[in-house]
Structures are given as C-alpha cells and as structure tokens.
Amino acid sequence: MDAKLQRFLQWFTSNGGYLNPHVQVQTSEEQGIHVIAKDTVSALHDSSEPFPIVTCPLSLTLSYLNAASHPDVHQTPSPAASQLLSTSDRTTVGAFLLMEQKLAGEGSFWAAYIDCLPPVERLTSPMLDGEREGMWLRGTNLDLFVESSAVGVRRRLWREDWEGAVRVLGEKGVDTAPFTWDLYNWAMSIFSSRSITSRGVIRNEPDPLPLLFPMVDLLNHHPTARVDWHFDATGAMTIAAESPPKPGDQVYNHFGPFPNEKLLLGYGFALEDNPYDEVTVQLGGIRPGVHELLRASLPERFPGPTLTPESVRFSLIGSSHAVKGYKDSPLPCLRGVPPDLFAIMEAEVRYGRMQAGEGEEGVRMDALVGLFGMVERKLEGIRRWDGGVEGEREERGRYARIYREGQVRILEEVMGEIEAYLDAAWEGGS
Secondary structure, eight states: OOHHHHHHHHHHHHTTOEEOTTEEEEEETTTEEEEEEOGGGGGGTTOOSOEEEEEEOGGGOBSHHHHTTOTTSOOOOOTTGGGGTTTSOHHHHHHHHHHHHHHHGGGSTTHHHHTTSOOGGGOOOGGGOOHHHHGGGTTSTTOTTOTTSHHHHHHHHHHHHHHHHHHHHHHTTOOOTTSOHHHHHHHHHHHHHHOEEEOSOBTTBOSOEEEBOTTGGGSOBOTTOOEEEEEOTTOOEEEEESSOOOTTOBOOBOOOSOOHHHHHHHHSOOOTTOTTOOEEEEOSOOOHHHHHHHHHHOTTTSOSSSOOGGGGEEEEOOTTSTTOSOTTOSSGGGTTSOHHHHHHHHHHHHHHHHHHTOOSTTHHHHHHHHHHHHHHHHHHHHHTTHHHHTTOOOGGGHHHHHHHHHHHHHHHHHHHHHHHHHHHHHHHHO
C-alpha cells in the first residue's frame, strides 16, 4: 500500500471507520484505487455469515449536512457553502463544500480522503470530455455536441447552478475567484459518481440527500456482485457481501442493474458485455387520433390527455441482456422490443388505414417495416460518425467507446431479427 493510501486508511480507522481486516486497499493503472481480499480470507470460506466489508460512520461523511452544521456530522467552517443553504439545492451546496475543502489542502479534516479522489484529468465522465473523446458519443443519447442530449442538458443545469451560486456569494462579499467552473465541474462529477443518496435514515433529515462516504466509495461496481447496504440508527453505512470473497479477488459493490448509458453519465464508466445494457429510444410524437386509441388499449402508459416524455420513451435490449427478452412479445423477432412500443407502431398504421377507409390486412407487417425504419435511423445517426472515431483509443475515451459499441451492437441485433422475419415472410408470400 502506498503512502497516500496508508494515510487515508489511518485517518479513516482512527476516526471510527471500519475496514475488514481480511481485505486491503490497493491501486493499479487499470482499476484505480480498489479493494481486494487477502489470503487470510480463506479461513472464512466455510462461513455462511455475511461478510462485512466496510463501515463508514455518518461523522466522516461530506455533504450539505456539514455546511448546515448538522449535529451528527463533523463541524467545519464553510464560509462559502454555508451562505448557499437557503438559495441552492443540496447537491450544489455539497459541491461548494467539497471545493472549499480541496482548496483548504492540509487544513481540511478530509485532506487524506480528498487526496485519494481522482484529479480532473483522471475522471472519465462525459461531462468532462473534450472534442476528441466526445467523438465516441456522436449520434448517441449522450452526444455532448447536442444541447438537448442528456449530457448537454446536465451541463447546462450544472452551469446554471454554478453561476447562480457564484452570483449569490459575490453579493454576500465572498471571494468567488477560487470557485471556478472547472473546479465545480470536478466537484459535481465526484458527487455524481461517488455519493450515496440517503433516504430517511438521517436524524431530522427525512428527504433524500447525497453524501460522500469515504472508503465506501472505493468499491468498484460489478453487475453480479451480491451485497447488502445497511444504515444503522446513527446513520453509519455498512456494505456487506453475501459471502466471503476468494483470496486475491476484487471486492465489489453493486450500484444497481444499470445500463451503460446510466453508468457512463452518472458514474463515468461503462462495462463490456453489461447484462443490463439497453438503447433508449424516444418517439417524436403521436397523432391525437392515435393517442385516443392508445388511451383505450394502453391506459397505464397513457392515463391522461397529455403525452409525457416517459410515455413515449422505450428501451431496446440485446439477446445477452439479463432478462433475454421482453415477456408477451407478439412475435419472436420482437424479443428485444417493448410490447408497448410495437403496439404504438401498430396503432399508427391502423389509424392511418382508418382515415383512408382501408381494412386491417397487412397492419402488422407495415408496423414491422415502420419499426425497422425507426431503429435503422437510430443506428445511422451513430454510424454516420464512424470516420471521426477511427484510431481514438486513448484512456479518456475508453468508456465512451464501450458505451457506443454496445449501442451499435444492440441496434444491429434488433434490426437483424426484424429483417430476418420480414425476409422470410415476403419470401413465403411470393
């Protein structure tokens, strides 16, 4: 263990934190700081008891609560963050507190922890990507060159929150020069990728609240890790594995069954062969007459007279997805297509036939052709940028590449299954 990690571990345990003695913290170029099982863990393999990995007391957390002087957390001066309590949201306040502590250097209570946080040049969030890394995201839902994309919207909101907070601080006489946009972007990326959202477990704080739990946030995510998160009455958080790990294995956390789009945007990484990966597609609109038909046939998705973004947003999945395929698919070739999405495509065709005074014959085939075209356009929107990403293999673009290639793979698979069905049907009818 290097000196920086040793210092962090000493600070953590001397202030009430617990790290299982059968694990150790180490660092590598590929994995960053992570946790592995020691050889001594082999003595526990006959145990059927859960394996507690780490416990972090609430008193070591860093969040809005410190700026608000909550009695259960460390009390620290926060001349900037404390001025934002009544004007900014809790995450923004927490980010300004983190910036204050980083700027304080060795004067911060969390100095040993902050020293182990990745610097901005090591963060792989698309929120921090430049033009070269961003080429991997062109045409996807995370296209950072498009203001309406998930990345574009989040960047705009972060920028607005930062500008608003800086304006308030300036009006209150606080020197805002140190609180740069780049530093705020780093702090928000740290909160986005490493914080835990408490839900009613903190005394006198019933609303959800993002907190940084030192040491807990060193555990990397694995989609099949079986762990339990537990908050005790004091707000301390424990992560325990369902059973002891094997010697030398990395000890993982499990953030949730998330697709690569959510992992990359929120946590700054993506997984090869993610069993929960998917492609999100959103319909541009539905004609009023079709909407009325759908309110009758799909009342749960369309309960009212107004369309919502959620009602026209769907997830396409590949054959390697954990659930393999959607239940109740009307055709085998639609295994990766939500049944409600195809129902909308059929309703669009059926309504057009009704308006033209035509019958029902061929509705399903026309709906399949329309669905194929929609998926094809989504794929073409990504593939048209193929030339711009050739040779882009540097570390900062690695996760964006994994995300992009997963999106292409799923779209091609869904298209291939529909195309094979259509070809067989047309050949059989000829």
